[in-house]
Amino acid sequence: MRNTTSNYKHYTLFALLSIVAITVKAQGTFESDGVRVTGTRSISQEEVPVGASKQKLPGVQTVGLRAPANIKIDGKTTEWDNKFQAYNRNTDLFYIMSNDDDNLYLTLQANDPAIVRHILAGGFTLTINQSGKKGDKTGIAVTYPIFDKTNRLTVNFRNRPKLEKGAAASVKKADSNMYAVNKSMNEKVKLIKVTGVKDVDTLISVYNEDGFKVAAAFDNELIYTCELAISLKHLGLAINNGNKFAYNIMLNEVIQSGIDIKKDPSGNIVSVSVNKGAQPAMPPTDFWGEYTLAKK
Numbered sequence: 001m002r003n004t005t006s007n008y009k010h011y012t013l014f015a016l017l018s019i020v021a022i023t024v025k026a027q028g029t030f031e032s033d034g035v036r037v038t039g040t041r042s043i044s045q046e047e048v049p050v051g052a053s054k055q056k057l058p059g060v061q062t063v064g065l066r067a068p069a070n071i072k073i074d075g076k077t078t079e080w081d082n083k084f085q086a087y088n089r090n091t092d093l094f095y096i097m098s099n100d101d102d103n104l105y106l107t108l109q110a111n112d113p114a115i116v117r118h119i120l121a122g123g124f125t126l127t128i129n130q131s132g133k134k135g136d137k138t139g140i141a142v143t144y145p146i147f148d149k150t151n152r153l154t155v156n157f158r159n160r161p162k163l164e165k166g167a168a169a170s171v172k173k174a175d176s177n178m179y180a181v182n183k184s185m186n187e188k189v190k191l192i193k194v195t196g197v198k199d200v201d202t203l204i205s206v207y208n209e210d211g212f213k214v215a216a217a218f219d220n221e222l223i224y225t226c227e228l229a230i231s232l233k234h235l236g237l238a239i240n241n242g243n244k245f246a247y248n249i250m251l252n253e254v255i256q257s258g259i260d261i262k263k264d265p266s267g268n269i270v271s272v273s274v275n276k277g278a279q280p281a282m283p284p285t286d287f288w289g290e291y292t293l294a295k296k
Contacts, residue, residue, distance in 0.1 A: 057087040064294030067098040073227045075217030090287045099293050101239045106228045113157040116224045122252035129246040130236045143193035174220035250286035
């Protein structure tokens with residue numbers, strides 16, 4: 001995790017604005033760069049669904065793993081039985097990295113609304129350094145999701161339907177909400193950003209035939225799962241070379257905009273104005289790991 005003074009200030013401001021936003025959002029929908037969120041409670045007040053268990057999981061996956069033969073890039077963890085290889089506290093993400101003979105796969109999940117908002121506002125980036133060196137500037141990077149700022153996604157975590165054990169009506173209502181949110185997301189997310197790959201455009205369609213597959217979905221508790229597949233040929237990797245490579249997973253920085261802060265001569269904040277379309281700052285968080293392709 002990048003622990004700089006600048007990022008700390010951004011985080012502090014974001015925490016402050018989460019509180020201020022309660023009043024603002026009570027008057028209507030609060031808009032962010034890449035996501036419009038409705039509701040009246042701050043992030044700290046929202047319940048976090050249980051989702052996957054954080055217990056006994058390492059912070060970084062340390063072993064190569066063969067992908068199931070039935071793996072499908074659909075934003076669901078059915079083939080994994082919702083069991084993950086690691087839970088990283090820097091990013092608050094559960095994830096699995098795996099491979100077959102042709103592709104490298106990343107499955108990640110976020111069950112905290114604050115983290116989901118961060119992903120929807122700035123996306124996440126997977127970087128692969130074939131050399132195994134963190135400082136290598138020739139790595140391959142894939143960023144998703146990429147939103148059109150004029151076509152924002154609305155996610156209402158505050159009023160999501162509550163699931164009640166044994167109550168079929170509550171499941172039906174939660175399922176209906178899930179379908180609506182996923183339909184809206186799929187209509188709005190059409191692009192993937194790719195850097196470092198020769199002969200592949202920087203922005204490509206999610207329906208591309210260039211060797212990049214991605215899908216994301218919310219479940220009926222609004223837990224967010226994303227699956228990504230990258231052709232090994234783009235990474236300069238082969239199943240038989242046995243070399244270890246470095247990877248980085250980052251929740252990208254979101255730049256503050258549309259927010260005016262006034263301070264007194266002593267530097268104390270005296271007022272905060274949040275304009276339409278405002279976006280509080282979200283500092284980047286990331287981690288590094290190493291992976292060796294798993295053979296049959």
